[in-house]
Amino acid sequence: MNFFAIIGRVVLALLAEIGHLAVFTWASISHIFRPPFFWRLLGQQMMRIGYFSLPVVALTAFFTGGALALQIYYGGSTINSESIVATIVALGITRELGPVMAGLMVAGRVSAAIAAELGTMKVTEQIDALTTLSTNPYKYLVTPRIVAAVITLPLLVFIADILGVMGGFIISTASLSFNPGVYVQNTVNFLKADDVTSGLIKAGVFGFVIALMGCFQGFNSKGGAQGVGRATTNAVVTASILILASNYVMTSLLFAK
Amino acid sequence: MTDTPKIELRNVTKRFGSKVVLDNLSLVVPKGKSLVVIGGSGTGKSVMLKCVLGILRPEKGEIFVDGENVLKMSTSEREQTLRKFGMLFQGAALFDSLPVWQNVAFGLIQGRKMKRKEAKDVAIAKLAKVGLGPEVGELYPAELSGGMQKRVGLARAIAADPEIIFFDEPTTGLDPIMADVINDLIIDSVKDLGATALSITHDMASARKIADEIAMIYKGRIIWAGPRSEIDSSGNDYVDQFIHGRATGPIKMDVLKP
Ligand SMILES: Nc1ncnc2c1ncn2[C@@H]1O[C@H](COP(=O)(O)OP(=O)(O)OP(=O)(O)O)[C@@H](O)[C@H]1O
Numbered sequence: 428m429n430f431f432a433i434i435g436r437v438v439l440a441l442l443a444e445i446g447h448l449a450v451f452t453w454a455s456i457s458h459i460f461r462p463p464f465f466w467r468l469l470g471q472q473m474m475r476i477g478y479f480s481l482p483v484v485a486l487t488a489f490f491t492g493g494a495l496a497l498q499i500y501y502g503g504s505t506i507n508s509e510s511i512v513a514t515i516v517a518l519g520i521t522r523e524l525g526p527v528m529a530g531l532m533v534a535g536r537v538s539a540a541i542a543a544e545l546g547t548m549k550v551t552e553q554i555d556a557l558t559t560l561s562t563n564p565y566k567y568l569v570t571p572r573i574v575a576a577v578i579t580l581p582l583l584v585f586i587a588d589i590l591g592v593m594g595g596f597i598i599s600t601a602s603l604s605f606n607p608g609v610y611v612q613n614t615v616n617f618l619k620a621d622d623v624t625s626g627l628i629k630a631g632v633f634g635f636v637i638a639l640m641g642c643f644q645g646f647n648s649k650g651g652a653q654g655v656g657r658a659t660t661n662a663v664v665t666a667s668i669l670i671l672a673s674n675y676v677m678t679s680l681l682f683a684k
Numbered sequence: 685m686t687d688t689p690k691i692e693l694r695n696v697t698k699r700f701g702s703k704v705v706l707d708n709l710s711l712v713v714p715k716g717k718s719l720v721v722i723g724g725s726g727t728g729k730s731v732m733l734k735c736v737l738g739i740l741r742p743e744k745g746e747i748f749v750d751g752e753n754v755l756k757m758s759t760s761e762r763e764q765t766l767r768k769f770g771m772l773f774q775g776a777a778l779f780d781s782l783p784v785w786q787n788v789a790f791g792l793i794q795g796r797k798m799k800r801k802e803a804k805d806v807a808i809a810k811l812a813k814v815g816l817g818p819e820v821g822e823l824y825p826a827e828l829s830g831g832m833q834k835r836v837g838l839a840r841a842i843a844a845d846p847e848i849i850f851f852d853e854p855t856t857g858l859d860p861i862m863a864d865v866i867n868d869l870i871i872d873s874v875k876d877l878g879a880t881a882l883s884i885t886h887d888m889a890s891a892r893k894i895a896d897e898i899a900m901i902y903k904g905r906i907i908w909a910g911p912r913s914e915i916d917s918s919g920n921d922y923v924d925q926f927i928h929g930r931a932t933g934p935i936k937m938d939v940l941k942p
């Protein structure tokens with residue numbers, strides 16, 4: 428085939444997909460604000476998305492904080508490292524690494540699970556069956572997942588912030604033999620509320636992206652087990668890329684001077 | 685009879701990409717009757733039902749339910765109309781995350797806001813109607829045999845006492861005895877509810893048993909329709925070939941092409 432024809436085809440397919448996603452996003456958002464609401468399902472999803480992601484997010488944050496402290500120490504040991512390690516760990520974790528690492532871990536866990544579950548429901552006609560039982564699939568399946576993710580991700584990231592900073596603290600005091608009191612002092616002095624809230628705002632957006640991509644890919648999967656597998660992979664890949672891209676955009680907006 | 689038909693499809697065309705699945709299809713289902721659509725695999729039977737239910741949207745044509753064009757309805761009017769329907773899916777399509785009784789009671793609890801306790805009683809009564817005991821209600825769909833799943837699907841379809849019931853291949857994949865049990869259940873539930881039924885099958889024994897009228901679909905069109913008693917004297921070669929299950933005749937299966 429002609430080279431330009433291939434490019435044209437790919438671009439058209441991409442545009443179609445973006446249009447498709449936009450329609451899906453709009454439908455999902457508009458259903459969040461219209462009754463009926465499925466509170467029971469919301470609670471269930473908050474458990475699944477938030478609570479059960481705790482261990483993985485906590486461990487990731489803890490080790491990231493520790494590794495970050497080591498790197499700053501090695502890189503900056505010539506100058507007065509003791510004062511900068513605490514500050515950079517605190518800022519790095521709350522502003523960037525906490526939300527991004529938690530977002531990516533939850534994307535791997537939750538987007539995949541949502542896409543697999545909804546994808547299976549799609550190919551076995553369970554989603555069609557919902558419609559015939561006077562239940563809107565967006566309200567019943569998509570809304571609880573999106574709302575649960577948007578609520579729980581900031582909570583997860585808040586915990587990740589604490590554990591990440593703690594990871595840095597423990598490594599610094601235990602293996603780099605920093606003074607604990609000075610470390611805490613440096614952290615508290617330099618960390619502002621804005622640093623934490625900016626991270627939590629990011630987390631809310633990531634939660635939306637994670638649940639949305641899982642639902643979108645699940646709803647659009649076709650063709651049996653293989654199709655569900657493809658939907659799962661696509662959900663994780665697209666959610667991760669969107670998290671990284673939107674993180675960049677938000678950083679440039681939130682911290683623009 | 686000049687009654688408005690319960691369901692009417694007029695010149696409905698549905699394609700997927702360049703593939704035309706329904707091609708100017710027209711069909712009338714009279715009120716209170718049981719119409720069975722027969723036809724080969726992949727001729728668009730399931731697609732036709734999904735168009736009426738609004739799960740798929742046809743490119744062209746009109747679909748009337750009780751004289752109202754469902755394709756012109758707003759979303760909320762449409763949801764209201766859907767309450768008249770019950771559907772048994774080809775693959776049962778039970779919710780595998782919910783126990784059987786919640787599957788049966790689903791439309792009552794979620795769609796109609798009935799109290800869970802009350803809905804459970806209804807569900808157990810409907811399960812009894814399809815010959816399943818209350819203990820089955822506590823199992824999950826994955827723990828049931830195919831025939832049991834079909835029966836649960838049937839119980840779910842009739843749970844809200846719908847005016848219109850769709851059965852998509854209710855007997856496919858069942859042994860002949862279970863198939864006949866399902867046929868009886870369909871006849872009973874339709875009679876009990878006074879409902880209008882539109883069924884799809886390629887099982888002729890089932891069609892003869894549950895149909896008041898039969899229509900045959902071929903290449904996305906209805907090529908013959910008439911009362912059950914006339915199916916053997918239709919004078920239509922396609923119908924004759926299908927009901928006698930002959931490999932030779934006007935219908936060419938793709939596999940027979942060189
Ligand atoms: N969602 C879809 N996307 C693309 N093509 C589809 C879709 N649904 C159905 N088709 C195509 O439409 C045609 C008719 O499908 P349909 O499911 O209506 O067949 P059927 O008559 O019910 O067959 P069977 O008796 O095997 O169930 C098939 O060729 C199928 O490939």
Ligand SMILES: [Mg+2]
Pocket residue numbers: 729730731774852
């Ligand atoms: Mg079918």
